[in-house]
Amino acid sequence: MFKTLKNAWGIPDLRKKILFTLFIIMVFRFGAVIPVPFLNVTALKGLMNTVDKTGSALSYLDMLSGGAFANGTLFAMSVTPYINSSIIMQLLTVAIPALERLSKEGEEGRKKIATYTRYVTVLLGLIQGTAYFFYLRNSSYQGTPITKYTKGWEEVFAAFVIIMVFTAGTALMMWLGEQINQHGIGNGISILLFSGIVARMPHTINLLGQYLQAANQDATSYGKYYFFVPLFVVLFLVVIWVIVFMNDAERRIPVQYAKRMVGRKMYGGQSSHIPIKVGMSGVMPIIFASSILSIPSTIQLFLGKRVLTGFWKSFFDAFSTTGLLYSLVYFLLIIMFAYFYVAIQYNPIEMANNLRQNNGTIPGIRPGKPTSDYISRILSKITLIGALFLAVIALLPIGFGAFTGMHNMSIGGTSILILVGVALETVKQMESQMMMRHYKGFLD
Structure with a gap:
C-alpha cells in the first residue's frame, strides 16, 4: 500500500x-x-x-x-x-x-x-x-x-x-x-x-491510557486493565488481519467455453471462472442494521431527559447498545440484510442465461435451470459465511465491553471494517489509475 x-x-x-x-x-x-x-x-x-x-x-x-x-x-x-x-x-x-x-x-x-x-x-x-x-x-x-x-x-x-x-x-x-x-x-x-x-483514534488511545492509569492508582480494583488493555490492542490487530484476509477471499465457479467457428477462425475452448467474493456485500448489512436499530435511539432523542417508566423504559433499555435483545436483533438483521443485498445484486437466472448465450457451461452441470440452481446454492453458502463474519465483527466490541466493562471504546469492529475497506478500495483505485496512464513496472 x-x-x-x-x-x-x-x-x-x-x-x-x-x-x-x-x-x-x-x-x-x-x-x-x-x-x-x-x-x-x-x-x-x-x-x-x-x-x-x-x-x-x-x-x-x-x-x-x-x-x-x-x-x-x-x-x-x-x-x-x-x-x-x-x-x-x-x-x-x-x-x-x-x-x-x-x-x-x-x-x-x-x-x-x-x-x-x-x-x-x-x-x-x-x-x-x-x-x-x-x-x-x-x-x-x-x-x-x-x-x-x-x-x-x-x-x-x-x-x-x-x-x-x-x-x-x-x-x-x-x-x-x-x-x-x-x-x-x-x-x-x-x-x-x-x-x-x-x-x-487519539481519543481511543487516551482512554486506554486512562484505564492503565486507573490500574496504577488502584491495582486491587482496576488491576484487570493490565490484561484488558493489551488484549484490546491484540484484538484490534487480529481483526484488521482477518478483515484483509476476508476481503480477498472468494469462491471461484469453474466455467468451460465451447469451441465455435466464426468464418475461418475458431473462438472459445478456454477455461475460466466466475469469482464470487465472500464479503460481497461489504459493510452495507451492518449499516442497514445499525440504521434500523438507531430508530429507538432517535425517538429517545426527541424525548430528551424525560423520566420513563413501565413499558417504554423496558423498551428503550432493551434496545440500548449494551442490551442482550439489541445484540440478538443486530445479529439477525445483519444476516437478513446480507442475503437481501446479495439478492438485489446477483441474479442467478440472468447469470445462467449469460453463460448459455456465450456457450459457457459449468463442468458437470447442465445449462439452464440446473445452472441457475447451482449458482443459487453457491451464493447462499457464501453469503452465510460472509454474513456470519460481519455479525462477529460487529458484535465483537459489544461482547468485549460486556466482558471487560470497557463500553466506551471509540474504535469498534464496524469502524475497523470501514477503515480497512476504504483503505483497500482507495489503493485499488489508485493502482487502476496508474495502469490507465501506462506506467509500467509501478505495480510489480
Missing part, C-alpha cells in the same frame, strides 16, 4: 488529486470543530462525556462524525444522512418499477437517481438535526442548560438557526464528498467517513 502511494505521488496528475483530497479533508476537519451558535459548548462536552461512557447509539454517531457530534459543530450530522439516503434509494430502486427503469437508462438515469438521493439526504439531515436539537434542548449538565435560550421568541429563533446549520452541514459534507469524486482520488463519502473515524 505504501509503495502504491509513493508511486502515485510521483505522477503529476495523481499528485494533484491526492493534494486536492487532503485539502477537502482539512476543510472537513475545520468544519468538525466550528461550534453551532446558541449552544453552551462547555456544558455540551460534559454531557457527551457522560453519554460516551454508556456506549449508546450516540457514541456510534459521534465515532462516525469524528467527534463533531459530541461537540455540536457544523458537521455534527456527518455522512449518516447521505448513507441512509443511499440505502433508501437502493431499496426503492428494487421496489418501484419507475426507478428500476430509470437505473437502467445509463448515465442520465443514474444522474437523476443521484439528484433524488441528494434531496432525500437534505430531508434526513433536517430530521436528524431536529431530533438532535430536541435532545439538547431537553438536556442539561449539572443544572446548566445546553441551549442558551429556553423561552420565548429567542428560543424559536435559536432553534431555527441550530437546525438549519445542522442541515446545511449535511448538504456541505455531501458536496465535499462529490468534489473528491470529481477532482480527487474518488470514494468521496467513504474518504470523509474514513477521516472521521481516524480522527477518533
